Amino acid sequence: MFWREFPTKKAAEDTIRGIVNAQPFEVPFESSLISDLVLERHYFCSLRGLRPSRFRKLPGYNAYTFEGDFFGLPTPEPIDWHPVSWAKCLAAPLTEWDRIIRAMRDRIEPVKSRYRQVHPICEACNLRPTAEAHHSRPAFLSISDSVRSRVSDSEVSDCLAGWKWFLHDNFALPKGHRITILFDELHATATLQALCRECHNKTKRRKPQPNGD
Numbered sequence: 001m002f003w004r005e006f007p008t009k010k011a012a013e014d015t016i017r018g019i020v021n022a023q024p025f026e027v028p029f030e031s032s033l034i035s036d037l038v039l040e041r042h043y044f045c046s047l048r049g050l051r052p053s054r055f056r057k058l059p060g061y062n063a064y065t066f067e068g069d070f071f072g073l074p075t076p077e078p079i080d081w082h083p084v085s086w087a088k089c090l091a092a093p094l095t096e097w098d099r100i101i102r103a104m105r106d107r108i109e110p111v112k113s114r115y116r117q118v119h120p121i122c123e124a125c126n127l128r129p130t131a132e133a134h135h136s137r138p139a140f141l142s143i144s145d146s147v148r149s150r151v152s153d154s155e156v157s158d159c160l161a162g163w164k165w166f167l168h169d170n171f172a173l174p175k176g177h178r179i180t181i182l183f184d185e186l187h188a189t190a191t192l193q194a195l196c197r198e199c200h201n202k203t204k205r206r207k208p209q210p211n212g213d
């Protein structure tokens with residue numbers, strides 16, 4: 001089972017989309033299913049035990065902006081309506097460490113982006129345009145595994161403790177934290193390789209990690 005009675009992510013998505021699509025704009029509605037989804041799977045709310053009781057959609061970018069009512073809930077700062085993506089809940093990182101890996105990937109994106117700009121042609125086939133800056137040695141996951149093996153569970157929790165989701169949607173590695181320092185040290189030794197889509201696909205041995213998009 002993917003979640004609850006839903007065998008697949010697609011089945012959950014279709015049901016929730018059906019509930020949301022039936023609602024008129026700007027009229028608050030309740031759905032215990034979506035409340036539970038946010039409580040159990042949202043990457044911030046699940047950590048803090050936050051269960052918005054009602055929702056609304058507002059006309060906005062894409063089809064609509066989706067908001068939950070957080071009034072009266074134990075949020076770090078008092079708020080009421082706040083955007084909360086139900087789609088992100090279905091693709092959420094489910095453990096604290098998944099959240100940190102996601103932040104590690106965000107942290108190195110500028111480095112990878114610069115590398116792609118400097119190496120516009122694939123370094124493996126020397127033919128096609130670069131699509132990805134790949135960690136050839138060590139692999140990204142061996143860097144993150146190595147950090148994990150050197151830190152305690154409480155350091156992992158501590159790393160996430162100061163995250164203010166209401167200000168910053170995505171968790172970023174905190175400055176000066178031991179996990180941040182270890183990651184930066186290890187990543188500085190990594191060798192990148194510019195690869196086209198085809199050559200990059202050949203390097204994939206493990207499935208991509210879950211992320212919040």
Ligand SMILES: [Zn+2]
Nearest residue numbers: 122125196199
């Ligand atoms: Zn190539």
